[in-house]
Amino acid sequence: MSKEELTFKACDRMVREFEAVMAKPVREPSAVYYTGVDLGTACVVLAVLDEHLRPVAGTFRYADVVRDGMVVDYIGAIRIVREMKEELEEKLGTGLFYAAAAIPPGTDALDSGAIKNVVQGAGFEITALPDEPTAANAVLKIRNGAVVDIGGGTTGISVLKDGKVVYVADEPTGGTHFSLVISGAYKMSFADAECYKRDKKNHKELLPVLKPVIEKVSSIISCHIEGREVDGIYLVGGTCCLTGIEGIIEKKTGIPTYKPGNPMFVTPLGIAMNCRAAW
Numbered sequence: 001m002s003k004e005e006l007t008f009k010a011c012d013r014m015v016r017e018f019e020a021v022m023a024k025p026v027r028e029p030s031a032v033y034y035t036g037v038d039l040g041t042a043c044v045v046l047a048v049l050d051e052h053l054r055p056v057a058g059t060f061r062y063a064d065v066v067r068d069g070m071v072v073d074y075i076g077a078i079r080i081v082r083e084m085k086e087e088l089e090e091k092l093g094t095g096l097f098y099a100a101a102a103i104p105p106g107t108d109a110l111d112s113g114a115i116k117n118v119v120q121g122a123g124f125e126i127t128a129l130p131d132e133p134t135a136a137n138a139v140l141k142i143r144n145g146a147v148v149d150i151g152g153g154t155t156g157i158s159v160l161k162d163g164k165v166v167y168v169a170d171e172p173t174g175g176t177h178f179s180l181v182i183s184g185a186y187k188m189s190f191a192d193a194e195c196y197k198r199d200k201k202n203h204k205e206l207l208p209v210l211k212p213v214i215e216k217v218s219s220i221i222s223c224h225i226e227g228r229e230v231d232g233i234y235l236v237g238g239t240c241c242l243t244g245i246e247g248i249i250e251k252k253t254g255i256p257t258y259k260p261g262n263p264m265f266v267t268p269l270g271i272a273m274n275c276r277a278a279w
Helices: 003-023 074-092 108-121 132-140 175-186 190-198 200-225 245-253 263-277
Strands: 034-039 043-049 055-062 098-101 125-128 145-150 155-161 164-171 233-236
Touching: 003 055, 003 132, 003 263, 034 074, 034 108, 034 263, 043 074, 043 263, 055 074, 055 263, 074 108, 098 108, 098 263, 108 125, 125 263, 132 145, 132 155, 132 164, 132 233, 132 263, 145 200, 155 200, 164 200, 175 190, 175 200, 190 200, 200 245, 233 245, 233 263
Parallel strands: 034 098, 098 125, 145 233
Antiparallel strands: 034 043, 043 055, 145 155, 155 164
């Protein structure tokens, strides 16, 4: 078994369970439910865990209420999270009261209040607000290396040593920039470029088109981990669903780079786990 398979075995199992309960929620009673609210640039995800930290329900919705990690449509964000909360409460047959959210690394002074207010405005009591890659590591459980969350608007980096976060950073380059390149190259609207990018059958064709942007992301990672002991880069976030992205990042940084089977749902599950951690 390869290092990658060993690293992501538990993570991939949890993500598969989450994908299953999104289609068919688990209605068995739980003493408490922990919800993770991931307010992404391109997508809002809610993940619900039971008292034993097992996935029981979830949903996601593509939205345009956050840009480059900042809430730009406050009322719209509250409405979407509230609707998703009510949808899951109906499916589970119970109320959801406690939630954690997450922010891009180093932006707590800028936007943590807005994200916290969105979650509270949707009817949750917020219990934790970690940064996104650190939240993801609750699922990954990386002890040494860099967890890199490439979302729609930003690339967040958490460097870990002996399981402790020793450095965090965030830069405004992500999936939105990928879509802008596709839009220009294929002369299609931004919305159509987003859909084209999400279709896995287009990834092989898109990889060389997107290589310059991926290399820019790689340069951001290299800049922030320079001089630090990083023996592996671990990718999460919806943008990392692009087939082959890890190979370009590894070649550019010179550091072994890995990603789980479905990197899109690792962070929201980690956020939900942080909800219990702060309970």
